[in-house]
Amino acid sequence: MKKTRVSIATGSAGEFFDRVREHAGKLDRGESFPAAITITFEDPEDLLKVLTAERVRLLRRARAGSVPISDLASGLRRDVRAVSRDVGLLERAGLLRTHYRPNPGHGRIRIVEPVAREYRLTASL
16 A cells, blocks of 8 residues: 545535646646545535544544454444445545455455555535
């Protein structure tokens, strides 16, 4: 995993396009900028639907590295199915990724990995 940073924020479509223009200008000038992923929600309520307190706990635990969903659930003292649903939602939001690996004698096991070493959350009302 690269030392990518994920920024999760609220903002308008105009702010998004301003950021895109700024990045395009830097690329046109041959400048570089650090690898980063920015996920922007227009409405803080939408952000809070994705990042509940339990999902933030899950992100903190998963940030340590590759871990099976069953181990995440055990460490968080939550039901495996609930953690699996939350992992799926966070994966669709671009905050986690998963893959399967063989589990000899038991089929496959789903492994959860962070997309970055650092997650930053910024919300403005």
